[in-house]
Amino acid sequence: MNQNTEAEILAMIQDPATRDTGFLLLMNTYQKQLYWHIRRLVVCHEDAEDILQETFILVYNHIATFKGESRLYTWLYRIATNECNRHFRNKDFRLKREELLTEHTSELAVGPELENSEDIIRKFQQAILLLPNKQRIVFNLRYYDELSYEDIAQILQTSVGTLRTSYHFAFEKIKKYLVDHD
Amino acid sequence: MIDQKSPVNKNTAEEFEFLRVGKELPYKVPEGFFETMPERTLQKAKVRLEKHKRQVFFKSGFVVFAAAAAILAFVFLLPNHALKQENQLVAVVKPLETPPENAVKSVQPNTEMDDEKTLSAKAPAVASEEENLEDILKNLSEEDLSELLAEYKADDLEEALSSETTNIN
Numbered sequence: 401m402n403q404n405t406e407a408e409i410l411a412m413i414q415d416p417a418t419r420d421t422g423f424l425l426l427m428n429t430y431q432k433q434l435y436w437h438i439r440r441l442v443v444c445h446e447d448a449e450d451i452l453q454e455t456f457i458l459v460y461n462h463i464a465t466f467k468g469e470s471r472l473y474t475w476l477y478r479i480a481t482n483e484c485n486r487h488f489r490n491k492d493f494r495l496k497r498e499e500l501l502t503e504h505t506s507e508l509a510v511g512p513e514l515e516n517s518e519d520i521i522r523k524f525q526q527a528i529l530l531l532p533n534k535q536r537i538v539f540n541l542r543y544y545d546e547l548s549y550e551d552i553a554q555i556l557q558t559s560v561g562t563l564r565t566s567y568h569f570a571f572e573k574i575k576k577y578l579v580d581h582d
Numbered sequence: 583m584i585d586q587k588s589p590v591n592k593n594t595a596e597e598f599e600f601l602r603v604g605k606e607l608p609y610k611v612p613e614g615f616f617e618t619m620p621e622r623t624l625q626k627a628k629v630r631l632e633k634h635k636r637q638v639f640f641k642s643g644f645v646v647f648a649a650a651a652a653i654l655a656f657v658f659l660l661p662n663h664a665l666k667q668e669n670q671l672v673a674v675v676k677p678l679e680t681p682p683e684n685a686v687k688s689v690q691p692n693t694e695m696d697d698e699k700t701l702s703a704k705a706p707a708v709a710s711e712e713e714n715l716e717d718i719l720k721n722l723s724e725e726d727l728s729e730l731l732a733e734y735k736a737d738d739l740e741e742a743l744s745s746e747t748t749n750i751n
Contacts, residue, residue: 436607439609453622
């Protein structure tokens with residue numbers, strides 16, 4: 401997604417005549433990557449669906465407050481991440497983490513060539529789920545979404561130095577977990 | 583968006599572990615989820631926006647109504663209140679102009695200050711009466727005084743007799 405397309409979508413949403421079309425275009429462009437960002441954090445599909453929907457409803461109702469100081473997708477990630485953080489607080493997520501993983505990984509979405517990797521994929525997710533929330537968010541944004549530290553810094557409103565440290569700790573903890581549970 | 587410093591792009595033994603895992607996830611999404619999601623979300627967003635607009639409308643309507651009610655109450659109640667206060671003032675002032683006996687009664691529901699004022703207005707008259715009696719007593723002769731004593735004793739006797747008769751009846 402380049403800046404020009406972002407600007408076009410924004411212009412469509414801000415014009416009352418094309419608002420709905422612009423919004424649908426925005427959702428079709430970003431919903432998958434936002435869904436997976438949310439799903440990796442909350443694990444449960446129903447929760448991920450609710451948070452994704454809430455994220456886009458907030459965008460629809462507050463698009464006028466977007467000043468264009470950051471990229472549109474970092475703004476979307478920021479709203480989605482804030483909603484996830486709210487979810488963690490409301491549902492006492494930390495206590496349910498391990499239960500969630502066993503409940504929601506029964507149907508493994510891996511291809512036939514990765515069937516032997518099923519176990520390592522589960523362990524890897526378990527290791528990520530055991531991380532503190534901030535480290536988990538940083539690790540996911542960096543490893544799965546491949547965002548730059550600068551973009552993550554904008555999303556989480558923190559410094560690049562702090563993010564590098566968080567990622568390093570997360571990496572070390574996951575590595576240790578995989579070695580211990582091999 | 584891919585950063586050259588990303589561990590995915592590094593070829594070290596540590597990252598190899600991650601590369602073995604790849605980016606596959608052990609999660610599944612219901613079929614057709616991404617196709618229906620945008621339209622469902624749009625409908626929900628519209629409903630939410632309408633609800634929000636209605637809330638804002640009712641809130642602002644309530645504020646306007648409350649302000650109008652306050653103004654009307656002020657306009658209608660202020661003259662009555664002012665009239666009441668005026669009447670109360672008249673009620674306080676009038677008894678002070680009438681004889682002292684009535685003044686004490688009419689002023690009683692008001693303040694202690696007013697009571698003190700009426701009493702102090704009455705006090706000089708009593709004092710002058712006492713002075714007159716003293717003067718009169720000073721000017722009496724011994725014979726007059728003995729007559730008065732006799733009258734006083736006779737009064738006591740009459741009182742005693744009358745009380746005895748009432749007890750008998």
